[in-house]
Amino acid sequence: QVQLVESGGGLVQAGDSLRLSCAASGGTFSIYDLAWFRQAPGKEREFVAAISWSGGTTYADSVKDRFTISRDNAKNAVHLGMNSLQPEDTALYYCAAQRGTRRRESPQEYTNWGQGTQVTVSS
Numbered sequence: 001q002v003q004l005v006e007s008g009g010g011l012v013q014a015g016d017s018l019r020l021s022c023a024a025s026g027g028t029f030s031i032y033d034l035a036w037f038r039q040a041p042g043k044e045r046e047f048v049a050a051i052s053w054s055g056g057t058t059y060a061d062s063v064k065d066r067f068t069i070s071r072d073n074a075k076n077a078v079h080l081g082m083n084s085l086q087p088e089d090t091a092l093y094y095c096a097a098q099r100g101t102r103r104r105e106s107p108q109e110y111t112n113w114g115q116g117t118q119v120t121v122s123s
Contacts, residue, residue, distance in 0.1 A: 003112075014122065020036070023076060032099055057069055087121050090120050097112040
């Protein structure tokens, strides 16, 4: 098991940027597939971006070309750079980790979750 703690959320205006971070502890970080999901009030948790243990990345169409996921195995951290934020990006953002995922876009694949960090984008 790995413990995850997100940070970096906040209130921004449309067009602004934010960088979310997720610090991991308690496991061999470099062998985990990592992902960011988000959940807006009244909506299902949705996939945002994932990065495999080997560095391969996947993005939701809604964030492609605006968001960038990266990992720092030396610091046991995963980051999500978010540019050109829009009000529809407003959500609670969660970090997730799992070994050996087959469908990285599915939240059911992940058993390790952080508590989330709130991102609010005003128009």
